[in-house]
Amino acid sequence: MKTITVREMKAHWAEVEAQVRDGETFEVINRGRPTVRIVPAAPRQILAWENHLATAVPSAGRSAEETIEADREGRW
Structure with a gap:
């Protein structure tokens, strides 16, 4: 750490900024x-969601308005 x-x-x-981007703190x-401590940002994780409709909340037979x-x- 510098x-x-x-x-x-x-x-x-x-x-x-360039040094922090390269991992320096x-x-x-x-x-x-x-x-203050300036640290590199953690990379965002990409969510792999193969079948998102299978885990969706069922509508229970109601319309969106209801x-x-x-x-x-x-x-x-």
Whole structure:
């Protein structure tokens, strides 16, 4: 983990961002104290959902309007 001041981070943000993208972690120092840690973002996981209709909630024989009305229970 690297240490960087707020002033250095602002002045060299493009370099800091590139290093974080490559896996580096930075601890940001403000007035001599660590305040923030910049870490690489975790990659998003792609959900593999082969048959999404098989797991959908059954309609129970109601129309969409009836289902919405029942869900709202007179709130609107």
